[in-house]
Amino acid sequence: MGDEEKDKTPKMSSRDQADVDKYKKHLEDDGKGYENGPIENRTCSDIFMCILFLVFIVGMFGAASYGFKNGDPRKLIIGWDSDANGCGYGGENGDSPTAEFPYLYWAKAPSPEIIAEITDIVKNDPKNVKAAMKKAINLLNDGVCVKECPSAEKTEAVNCYETEGMKKLPKYYTNAKGKKILSTNYFENCVYYMDTMAMTKLIPDSPELEGVSLNSESTRIPFRYDTKLQGVKGTAGFCLPSPKGVYISPEVKEQMKKAFMSTVAGDTVANYVKDIFITWPIILSSFATAFVIAVLYLVCL
Numbered sequence: 001m002g003d004e005e006k007d008k009t010p011k012m013s014s015r016d017q018a019d020v021d022k023y024k025k026h027l028e029d030d031g032k033g034y035e036n037g038p039i040e041n042r043t044c045s046d047i048f049m050c051i052l053f054l055v056f057i058v059g060m061f062g063a064a065s066y067g068f069k070n071g072d073p074r075k076l077i078i079g080w081d082s083d084a085n086g087c088g089y090g091g092e093n094g095d096s097p098t099a100e101f102p103y104l105y106w107a108k109a110p111s112p113e114i115i116a117e118i119t120d121i122v123k124n125d126p127k128n129v130k131a132a133m134k135k136a137i138n139l140l141n142d143g144v145c146v147k148e149c150p151s152a153e154k155t156e157a158v159n160c161y162e163t164e165g166m167k168k169l170p171k172y173y174t175n176a177k178g179k180k181i182l183s184t185n186y187f188e189n190c191v192y193y194m195d196t197m198a199m200t201k202l203i204p205d206s207p208e209l210e211g212v213s214l215n216s217e218s219t220r221i222p223f224r225y226d227t228k229l230q231g232v233k234g235t236a237g238f239c240l241p242s243p244k245g246v247y248i249s250p251e252v253k254e255q256m257k258k259a260f261m262s263t264v265a266g267d268t269v270a271n272y273v274k275d276i277f278i279t280w281p282i283i284l285s286s287f288a289t290a291f292v293i294a295v296l297y298l299v300c301l
Helices: 002-008 014-034 047-070 112-124 129-138 196-202 250-264 268-300
Strands: 103-106 143-146 172-174 180-182 186-188 191-195 220-223 227-232 236-241
Touching (some): 103 227, 112 196
Antiparallel strands (some): 103 143, 172 180, 186 191, 227 236
């Protein structure tokens, strides 16, 4: 039985056998050096790779230092309004008009037609996701910088830095006869107002529609929704709709989320930078703790 098991043992290759013989000879020659544990007389076995590793470390810190000195990492995490103003960003000279408006908010309501188109594409032509994404991205092109994210508890005017697009939608316009006419949709105090029929199509259950005639030509309904801050309070962030803030169909919500992550919130690298920017105290303290423990382990144990 023992002979049969011995025969089944795989034979070593000539190379493996040579390594075993080399190891045995090493133990015979220097075996006494291992009697009390690892030897203290150590030497670098790969000097070239050690030098190359150090060069890369120095280069990494050099590139990071140059980036922080000549660049501005905050540009990667802030929101930008429709006029390309950075929300909460002071600019090169600290004189940006949106420096005191750190949050990006979407005040303009999407048209019911675009919402219907996105829903139709997702439901009836799911393979054509790019078309839905393109339309969803267009919904995010009307951002405005605000001082505070609007909420359901606050009814006062939204404090924002008015964009050029908002200025092009005044409350009144003058027709060819010189008569002052109420606009179909307009901005007032950074709140978007729309006609009753459009609001009915967009949000049929809106409490703003209670007791309002749908055919009224002199009534405009404010589009304002409850939001939650996503970002760093007082520094940078986005005013995103709360779950109960405004109704959005699941199809449109999913496409809006994808569009937001791929455009407004930046790409994967930008998101990593944003996370590091927010959690750098924790990362730094963890690094220091790990370094101290490693040194104590090497010295004391």
